[in-house]
Amino acid sequence: MSGHDHDHEHSELSETELRVRALETVLTEKGYVDPAALDLLIETYEKKVGPRNGARVVARAWTDPEYRKRLLADATPAIAELNYAGRQGEHIIALENTPKTHNMVVCTLCSCYPWPVLGLPPVWYKSAPYRSRAVSDPRGVLRDFGVELSPDTDIRIWDSTAEIRYFVLPMRPAGTDGWSEERLADLVTRDSMIGSGLPKHPNELG
């Protein structure tokens, strides 16, 4: 699938823009869609549902051992305790990273992604390079993200081919003893919950 930054695509994109506008006009006039509902759908995924949700889940698991147990045993209800649930997260499994095992999530067939905790997937997650190589050359893919995994660490790839949605519980960074849940959540990046990255180092926080 093509990128977004090629000059020759601009005319094609404006053609698409016109087509979408025409489509929305027709569907609205026919009474099939309510533009106010469209606005709310967009606002929800642009402003409310995003990786900040997942970061709160991770920070809670890092600070509350009982919560961590519930999350790893059955993630869907544990996540619902924080009021995150629903579409594209009906059946969630949390994957625990350890010094021995690093987990990474992909959808080789389309773009399956745990929306309630991570929001909508980034372009690279849906792109051919990631979908093709994550399952055959995961360490090479991690290098594309600037991550070099220890050769002693096993790497475990989860291809989301059904309606089970996976997200990664990364390891809590050293040097964060006594940190509040809120401060810890600032260390949790989207990529660390996909497994294509690691949490921020405490020194990286301003």
Added chain:
Amino acid sequence: MDGAQDMGGVEGFGPVQPEPNEPVFHAAWERRAFALTLAMSRPGGWNIDMSRFARENRPHADYLSKSYYQLWLAGLERLMIERDLVSEDEIASGRVLTVAKAGLKTLSRDDVMAMLHRGGPTERDPTAPARFAIGDQVRMKTINPPTHTRLPRYVRGRVGTIELLHGCHVFPDTNSLGQGEKPQWLYTVSFAGTELWGADADPTMKVSVDAWESYLESPSERA
């Protein structure tokens, strides 16, 4: 179908290019295409497996040349045209040329949050015991249906281990064709990298897929 969407292990797509501080949408039309797709499934009445098949069932060059939301848009147009909800001329002109179908439910603004919260759970009550157990060795069947399947090419014929059992779930291969949910046991099956990619593969890697029971056979069933 063995289309361009089945990308696992395909060579030649180059490096992954993460975008720092990436916005949720990259153009105004992407927002509308996304929302139209979510909203239209209510009056349209199709399921997620039909949506996926409508996006992927196209020539490789077409699939690969479209951006993600262009694929969503193309899939949505196809689903609507197939059901006579809208015509190609209407999309091209932006004018209503045919009478709207009566009696269809519209997603109202008040329904949005409930619809998102409900989602579309796919687990169903089992009607028979699971054939395989955690720890069992299984071979992925070799199938090449021209229709929708969630059995990727790169694991077909490979032997793996049952790692998780997820209950019974709606079967996409039939659900995508409107032939019913036909729920089946769903498993996570994991494979050594060397089983998938040969002796030179990274010895520290394992890959899993989620697989419905009819995708699996005992390794002894077939050479």
